[in-house]
Amino acid sequence: MLKCIAIDDEPLALTLISTYVARIPALQMLQIFENAVAGAEFLRNNEVDLLFVDINMPDITGIDLVRSLANKPMVIFTTAYKNFAYEGFELEAIDYLLKPIDFNRFAKAVDKAVEYHGYKYNAGTPGHNQSIYVYSEYRIVKITVGEVEYLESMEDYVKIHLADGKVILTLMPMKKLLEKLPAGKFRRIHRSYAVAVEKVKSIQGRKAFLKDISLPISDSHADFVKGWAK
Known part of the structure; x- marks a missing residue:
């Protein structure tokens, strides 16, 4: 089970993400934050596997928040705009979801995170290299x-x-x-x-x-x- 948090200044967006997370057994929502600074502080003091974070927030952007973290969890960016894809690529985001977020699209992004987490966790064990993951077209891609x-x-x-x-x-x-x-x-x-x-x-x-x-x-x-x- 991946421990996750969500950071977004829009309460409705947080409610939607929380609802989607509750539908996926592989995820456990630890906490949600409307305030990016509070969310960043939580990340620095707690073990988190996956971060859902909005890019456009008033106090600090999601891009800058992720850049500021010494130990980065897997990241799925959420935004209403398409023009931040390159920044997400630079930060090796698992995926990049455009609002309004469809559940099936959300679930596909989570599947990537679950697979990538398993790949990293099992690194060094026999057979782990049957697939590799690379970043292409602003998202992580699995290659057999x-x-x-x-x-x-x-x-x-x-x-x-x-x-x-x-x-x-x-x-x-x-x-x-x-x-x-x-x-x-x-x-x-x-x-x-x-x-x-x-x-x-x-x-x-x-x-x-x-x-x-x-x-x-x-x-x-x-x-x-x-x-x-x-």
């Missing part, structure tokens, strides 16, 4: 490891190419993303590319052939060829 074919580095970003042709763009260095993936299952073959080893169908010269694409193997990563052939 077995669906990843290769990674393409684009300076500060990485394109994650999936088996169904879908591409997910995330703001993360290649090195950090590889650390999230199961050790030995993915190998760098070039400054710009890393592949899922089992997705490589053949190697010819300095090229690795996957299902629908061939990728270059650089001189500095030529040892991949010997390792793959074993």
